[in-house]
Amino acid sequence: MKIGTRIIHTGETDERTGAVSVPIYQTSTFAQKSVDHFGKYDYARSDNPTREAVEEAVAQLEGGSRGFAFASGMAAISSALLLFSPGDHLVVCEDVYGGTFRVLTQLFSRLGIESTFVDATDPAAIEAAFKPHTKGLFLETPSNPLMKIIDLAAASRIAKAHGAITLVDNTFMTPYLQRPLELGCDLVLHSGTKFLNGHSDVICGFAVVGDAELGKRIRFIQNAFGAVLGPQDSWLVLRGLKTLKVRMEESQRGAEKIARWLAGEKRVDQVFYPGLKDHPGFDVHSRQASGPGAVLSFTLDSLETTRRLLEGMRLASFAVSLGGVESIISYPAKMSHAAMPPAERAARGIGDNLVRLSVGLEDAEDLIEEMDRLINC
Structure with missing residues (x-):
């Protein structure tokens, strides 16, 4: 199916009832029947059927194996950055969203995670910025606000050669226009507040991965850190996605x-x-x-x-x-x-x-x- 058709036919039916609009499961917890075997859902921070539906929809549109919904775009970005540890180094495009710059320079720097900002429109500049302890490459293209263009395929090849992962903020393009995972990148981020929801009535963020092992790491962070998207907002994004x-x-x-x-x-x-x-x-x-x-x-x-x-x-x-x-x-x-x-x-x-x-x-x-x-x- 073409991307326009996939937008309509992702996460559109509730498996339990057949409802063509996934219900809002407005609950904090789920009753269990056995001490030895809990059901798929136990506590809504960990899983909620409505949030799960929008996570699957965004993952499918990006061509990823798994998606994760967060309480804001910055919650998604910050949670993804928790993949890194003290002593790690990141290469970051210099024309990056101010909130991302702030969290890298004022919060993650305090945790011992170093960032180098470069003109990522030049692959040679990306290559030159890598260090032995570089673990990640963070990009936006088109960038905010000067719309700089980065060659994602070339950039991800550089990162892979150094054993680093490539993270891309795809907010401006959405998966309708650009799918970084198909270009070799590892993790796609969105402020879903913007085009994915599209109606200026929800604050939300998304992360999508291609690799299942990386997905397990993000899943652990999402559950442990807890900055998850609520069911009502998840439903509103599902509705907004239909007209993307x-x-x-x-x-x-x-x-x-x-x-x-x-x-x-x-x-x-x-x-x-x-x-x-x-x-x-x-x-x-x-x-x-x-x-x-x-x-x-x-x-x-x-x-x-x-x-x-x-x-x-x-x-x-x-x-x-x-x-x-x-x-x-x-x-x-x-x-x-x-x-x-x-x-x-x-x-x-x-x-x-x-x-x-x-x-x-x-x-x-x-x-x-x-x-x-x-x-x-």
Whole structure:
């Protein structure tokens, strides 16, 4: 089956009753019949049928052997990083989500886990950053917020040659557009809050593995650490997943129109979007993904123009997050990357005139008309 069909036909039926919508098992515990033999479910932190259904659905879409649902995207990332031990070293793409940067530099560093941030668009830079004690390679592509493109197949080959695992945050692309496990990566992460759920009403995260042994390790961490997704939120994600294809296709069409328009505007200095042929890494992205996605970033000519656009938009919510049915415009310097020190942001090109736009399901022409009025007034 093609990915669009698989989206509809994953986790859609309750095996016990035949219900085409998996029930919400709103329970904390499960009664047992035998002292010697417990049933499949005993305590909801360990397993819940509704959470299990969404975990299986996301795993199938990513082409993985097992999926795990967490209470947030950062819970998924932090739990995955618990695979590593004191003395381990990680190579991380420098243009990484601010929350990931924060947890690596302020929490996991305290546990003796070292990180080196590199320009991962250059495979030679990845190779050069590896050390004898490097155990992991953490990537985002397209990256947040500058949409940098990393060759996942080449990067994972480097990691494997060094005996390290490759972790990829696939939030921007979703499995509809990009499946890192098929490119040789080991663990895929999502802020399911974004496109997977798609309706700005759930906080959740996912991890998906290809290798069964790695899955056992993540399973142990998930159960021991306990940052699991609740049944109601699991059900909402299952419902949101059903429309993933149509949402991504429509939002992507809008993003392409808006990116082309922005590229021709005199008050726009630069547009970052992998759907533009002059975007660095366009060929690599076209090879490993089936579309450019619905998120783009751009820099404006002044802080005044930037402020006027952010505060004046009515058809796009000026807010943290992305991936909803409504367009969301955000300010990386004070939102997604506020946790990153100013000097680090500046070194990565995340300036005060940078804007990120997640295109929703509004008519693109309406969004362009409003942006045009605010930028060029």
